Amino acid sequence: MTRRALDALLAGALLLLSAASLGALVSPAGSADPGSAAEDAVLRAAYRRPAGPPPTPADNPTTxxxxxxxxxxxxxxxxxxxxxxxxxxxxxxxxxxxxxxxxxxxxxxxxxxxxxxxxxxxxxxxxxxxxxxxxxxxxxxxxxxxxxxxxxxxxxxxxxxxxxxxxxxxxxxxxxxxxxxxxxxxxxxxxxxxxxxxxxSPRTRFDAWVEGDGSALTAQERRGLSLFHGTAGCANCHEGWAFTDYAFYDIGLPARPSASPDLGRGPVLGLERADHAFKTPSLREAMRRAPYMHDGSLPDLDAVLDHYAHGIEPRPDLPPELPRKLTLDAAQRAELIAFLATLTSPPDAPLPEMAMPPAATPVAVAALAPVARARVSQRNRQFAPLRAALSSGGVLEIVNDDNTAHNIRIDSPELRLNSGIQDPGQTVSWRMTKPGRFVAFCGIHPRMRLEVTVAAP
Structure with missing residues (x-):
């Protein structure tokens, strides 16, 4: 069985989980009193960081x-x-x-x-x-x-x-x-x-608490952790040290009006039951990442909690993992948001060095010398050469020496050109006066790409 087929099978299984199996997922947190030493032990085990990264692909070991x-x-x-x-x-x-x-x-x-x-x-x-x-x-x-x-x-x-x-x-x-x-x-x-x-993601106060520092969380934040892992149901999907199961769920976000609605995971798997499902995002560093959801439709965490309280679109295949009609009073909402803040590093804390731009100036790439006329082939559904550099007012000639029709176009805010249908044997000629770097592509075979640079006058 291929990985794609296995993934499709697993996605279908996730969408069909019963309420009873969901209860088993969250029962460890519910088996101890909130804030008790027994619950602390359960939660520290559930959210401890791994000892190291997972194995890298055999054909691309990290150096x-x-x-x-x-x-x-x-x-x-x-x-x-x-x-x-x-x-x-x-x-x-x-x-x-x-x-x-x-x-x-x-x-x-x-x-x-x-x-x-x-x-x-x-x-x-x-x-x-x-x-x-x-x-x-x-x-x-x-x-x-x-x-x-x-x-x-x-x-x-x-x-x-x-x-x-x-x-x-x-x-x-x-x-x-x-x-x-x-x-x-x-x-x-x-x-x-x-x-x-x-x-x-950087270590935070929550990681210090997981590693045994009981004073790393305030009482309010600790109560928020109990809510997160228990009553609020957040841990149904935001599980483990990275606070994601990397799975795909329809969480009932209203679909935006569109001629081609974004159906997410469903078309990838070829399963209508997975329509509107999107990946569970990590909650690490989430306070830096507003707005939220795949479509950016929820501006802040209060709006996220509002969605789970009364904003879920009632579609027939919503998964059992999804919390519905979440009922939290004002104090509980504050506790939950306070806990989520502990998953983000302080604003003034430096990020890891590898996450920041390198100090060295990027290497400059060699430029082609501009010419007055450039001729480009399209044989075998491939531009040759792949780059063309023209002087201001230079002519770009694209010849269809292929055995199929093409449609050559440049579609950028500064320049829009469209050849229409270009049959075999026909040549498109454009005089290029707008300076800049553009990409010409085939509307019929969009993998065909030609980089075009036009010099300033």
């Missing part, structure tokens, strides 16, 4: 050099089509590796349909993105760079530029010693994934 290269790439804006947006634009360390926006914003300045998810503790996550469509960090790291609506950067063109630069070649060779051609898209992705595996 310090590889992680440092990934760190450098993450904060480098040359990974985007515009050259102005890095991975850190949407994943700011000080904001818990989110961007503080309701919805993330792409390279073209337009809102995406989901908010930026946190990157903390992803070394333990089997599936990535809000809908879990990527298995493993290597698959996750590649997708946003090339996605037209996100960073819009053709990876092959990016690797070509880096491979032409002596500084980048040396940096990749240090991270991947012994390889004749270390600057490859595979190695770029491996480096980013290696760096992401170093992102373990």
């Amino acid at each position: 310090a050099e590889k992680a440092q290269l990934g760190r450098r790439l993450f904060f480098d804006p040359s990974l985007s089509a515009s050259g102005t947006m890095s991975c850190a634009t949407c994943h700011e360390p000080a904001r818990g590796f989110t961007d503080g926006r309701k919805l993330a914003r792409g390279n073209d300045g337009r809102d995406l349909r989901r908010r930026a998810p946190t990157l903390w503790n992803l070394a333990w996550a089997p599936f990535l993105f809000w809908d879990g469509r990527a298995e493993g960090l290597e698959a996750q790291a590649e997708a946003p760079i090339e996605a037209h609506e996100e960073m819009g950067q053709p990876l092959d063109a990016l690797v070509g530029r880096m491979g032409a630069d002596a500084g980048w070649r040396a940096t990749f060779a240090t991270a991947f010693p012994g390889e004749a051609q270390p600057v490859t898209r595979e190695n770029l992705v491996r480096a980013l994934a290696s760096w992401e595996r170093t992102l373990v």
